[in-house]
Amino acid sequence: MSGAVRRALRVGLTGVLAVGAALLGPAHVPTATAAGTSDVPAPPARSVVTWAAAADRMGDAGGDRSYRLIVRTTVGGTGLRVRVSNVFGDRPLVIGRAYAGIRESGARLRPGSNQKLAFGGSASVTLAPGEIRYSDPLPGRVAAMSDLGLSLYVREAGGPATGHAMALRTSYATSGDHAAEERDGAYTQRLGSWFYLDAVTVEADRGAGAVVTLGDSITDGWQSTTDKDLRWPDFLARRLHASPESTVRGVANAGISGNQVLADGAAQSALKRLDRDVLSLPGVRTVVLFEGVNDIKAHSGVTAAALTTGYREIIDRSHAAGLCVVGATVLPFKGWSEWDLEEEAVRAEVNEWIRTSGEFDAVADFDEVLRSPYDAQRILPTFDGGDHLHPNDKGMQAMADSVALTALECDRGALGR
Template sequence: MTRRIASVGGALAMVLTLVVPSGHALAADSGRAAGRHDTITWGSSADRLGEGVAGRGYRLVVRTSVGGDHLRIRLSNAFGDRPVTFDSVYAGLGAELVRGSNRRLTFEGARSVTVPAGQTVHSDPLPVRFAPESDLVISVHSPNAAGPATGHGMAMATSYVTQGDHTADESAADWADDRTGSWYYLDAVTVRTTASIGAVATLGDSITDGWQSSTDLNRRWPDYLARRLRGSTATTVEGVANEGISGNKVLADGAGQSALGRLERDVLSHSGVRTVFLFEGINDIKAHTGVTAEGVIAGYREIIERSRAAGLCVVGATVGPYKGWSEWDAAGEAVRQEVNAFVRDSGEFDGVADFDRALRSPYAPERLLPFLDNGDHLHPNDKGMLAMADAVDLASLECAEPSSA
């Protein structure tokens, strides 16, 4: 289906009635029931995105993982150098905005909220129910945005930009012409679920971010993982927050803050996260800056320690092959092998996903299997993303108590 924001009526409404799962219907929910809690259903790592523009609106399309009610969003000004006011924020349903679904969000009862520099804010709960894997449309407008804007640069999804406040509009008229491949100011969506349901946050780089997967089709490996988790009896982890940033490193800032630097904001601060899935290291290894296996492993250990201190399980993934990429050399390959031996054999993780084994060629194990290679010899294609998700032992995402290794 061609992606567009549209007011739905007539024959198109009939089509949407057929293709939108019944759980998408919005239903009033009067309040918190016993044995329920908030769980992140969508997340995206914050970074600096150019300069904010006063009077601009953004209509952001995101895909949830776990279903629930009492939806809340988190607005981020993490990289701003001054307060940003949002005077109108709405949440609606469908990659094509379904008529009647667009609801105003409030903040401590007010329609407007000012987010201080370096801070985040949550909306009040919206007492409606959303099915798993729902497309949500979050519309925000700021009258005074300026200075560094906060957002996520590589969304692998189409969103929309306009000048002026059209957040309440269900029509596409003022949104259709200006598109963006980034998400602005929004970094999390949570829903209320039964207390037994938790989430996994995938801390990673461009491969987790979904680079070279198909735009607007939600074929990043965390998307495929979310589909596997839905209805699985192997674990009660159902939510997935994709906390990948293209070019990200474990140890050093550059393409976003390092994994160590952003762990608290992008993982530990989110509601309902039970497990950290750590898949980082290739950008440290191939950077040719004297990074050693010992250094990467030390970074892994710090992430494990801090995550366990927050009561979370930690699953580690081996670093995939990359021979044929311009920065590959034998020294970097030796570091990768040593890092992967630690992930597989140290016993310091609560679980292991062997992405190297899932992606490598049996005939040239330093290389991606051609069938799974998008062509640059580093990033998997859609089939490679699926192979990665299939390599995750779902039961490993849940441990009764994190080990104390």
């Protein structure tokens, strides 16, 4: 994605769940302390991530606002928790109230579904700069493939917000405290980003696990249709949900636009954010690593040797955490403004290493799936989103359909860690 498009997406803050009426007993979770690279609190035992979005630094925050954030579950279960984040904040964030309900349409929630969340038994929570917290669990069961409306009343905030700029999912905001309301009348502001929320977990059925897709704007879904859940990880989630053999059910999208493996830029590098955005998520068995095109096309002189060294570090750290790693080949991008033959040579060398090095537990050959048979340096036009770098909806589906579901069934013992 171009820098201009990404900056335009970085809007500022001003710019089926059946639950009982009572919460389960309070559960305090340790908190993180250091901004940006803080330790993430340990996830609750037996939890599996059902939704996630990589956190990033957003525009300036403001208080006395309610956010109704729309997210879609992938794996079902009981004991829903949300993970809220002030990782990129430079001052305390006060969430006055938080609720979770089932979305009917727009910002409207299913009547009777909106239930109060608590944090250590308290309705409000204050997050220090760099801090991440899990809510207490809600009773009842949340179904897979459900649209949730997660409402946060931010009582006090300032400085940079923490969130995810390119949601490709419409959420909503309003002034004042409207978190408990199920009707949509107050939520007049439409948002294209998520704020302060970076994960949702459930207590899934025994033996269920999750996969994390670690990537850049292609994984984040740029050029896929907004509000239709047509990113390639969404297609993958639907395949897993429909497969009676698969025990991997959860899909966490850790794509972030502009991301590079080695260098910070539009976001922290994949190496820096790996612990927070991937390894800290509960129930994860496998990582699909699909990064590298932004390193290659940055004209920074990155070599194939440097990039594969970065891959090796991600593989080693993931293996140490008990996860398998599937390596995805880098897509062709001839026709993109930054393409040249020198960068193409690096891409070809990197892809050969991914396919043949044996470093990965499995390979997803997205390059082979999407490239043109008439010019292997280009995306096939039927899969091209129009900028010759990002796939369209058909391309996203083709990528997801090419992933061997058996490759996600990791046996390294990560589940339940």
